[in-house]
Amino acid sequence: MQTQVQKSGNKATIRLAGRFDFNAHRHFRDAYESQLSSADVKEFEIDFGQVDYVDSSALGMLLMLKEKAQASSKAVALVNCRGTVKQVLDIANFGKLFQMR
Secondary structure, three states, X not given: OEEEEEXXXXXXXXXXXXXXXXXXXXXXXXXXXXXXXXXXXOEEEEEEEEEEEEOHHHHHHHHHHHHHHHHOOOXXXXXXXXXXXXXXXXXXXXXXXXXXX
C-alpha cells in the first residue's frame, strides 16, 4: 500500500492506494503519527479513492487511529469509499463510528 499525507488548513488528508491490509500497518501508522502531535490539525481525512481491498486488520487500524485522534481532540472522516471497500465498511457498521463522505 502507498500512503501520501497532505495538510491543508486544519485538515490532514491521508491518501491510500492499493491493498489496505496487515502489511500496511507501519506505513499507515507513520502517516498519521506525525500529525497527531500537530496542534493545528483538527481532522484526519482518510481517502480510500484508490484502495481496492481492506481486511479486518485495516478495520482495526482505523479504530486505533480513531481512539488516538479522540484522545487528541481530533476527528476522523473516511472519504471516497466505493465498491467492495464501501461494502466491507458498511458491513462493519463504520458509518456509525466515523463520518463518511
